[in-house]
Amino acid sequence: MIILSLGSNLSSKFGDRIENLKVALSMIEENEIIIKSKSSYYESPSFPDTTKPKFINIIILVESKLEPEILMSKLIYIEEKMGRKRDKKNDPRICDIDIIDYKNKVIHANLPYFDLTIPHKELIFRNFVLIPLKEIVPDWIHPKTKETIDALIQKLSNDDRNSILKISEN
Numbered sequence: 001m002i003i004l005s006l007g008s009n010l011s012s013k014f015g016d017r018i019e020n021l022k023v024a025l026s027m028i029e030e031n032e033i034i035i036k037s038k039s040s041y042y043e044s045p046s047f048p049d050t051t052k053p054k055f056i057n058i059i060i061l062v063e064s065k066l067e068p069e070i071l072m073s074k075l076i077y078i079e080e081k082m083g084r085k086r087d088k089k090n091d092p093r094i095c096d097i098d099i100i101d102y103k104n105k106v107i108h109a110n111l112p113y114f115d116l117t118i119p120h121k122e123l124i125f126r127n128f129v130l131i132p133l134k135e136i137v138p139d140w141i142h143p144k145t146k147e148t149i150d151a152l153i154q155k156l157s158n159d160d161r162n163s164i165l166k167i168s169e170n
Helices: 017-029 068-081 127-136 149-155 158-162
Strands: 002-008 034-038 041-044 055-063 096-102 107-110 115-118 165-167
Touching (some): 017 034, 017 055, 017 068, 041 127, 068 096, 068 107, 068 115, 127 149
Antiparallel strands (some): 002 096
């Protein structure tokens, strides 16, 4: 089981935030990655600067024979093909794709163009990862800390749990 998180908080030549995610999903499927399950769309405040545009996020469960480093390279390529600029950390972006979990493994690799840490080191603080993840993998357990998804969600602040909204695709 491989879990990816996708987010968008800018419109683009592809359309609005949801259209950006739909285009990213299509590109993912063109790159030796099979989407097995997809969460609902969720809207949440931009993190950490809530004055920036709100994000739409989804979690997908995928299968792939790609090694994690190659998978991440393909995901970065998709982000860039969609127009993502990497100027400043946490800037608004057309598309953001992260590997949340890769087959329940704990991985850290310093690669020439990026550092890869799986499970994603910030996921335990992210309502936009945990809430949609619970929707599609309700019994997920963090590979490193061994905490259940329910325990991780309980650790979120009330504001974090209440600031995320499931939305329709339309």
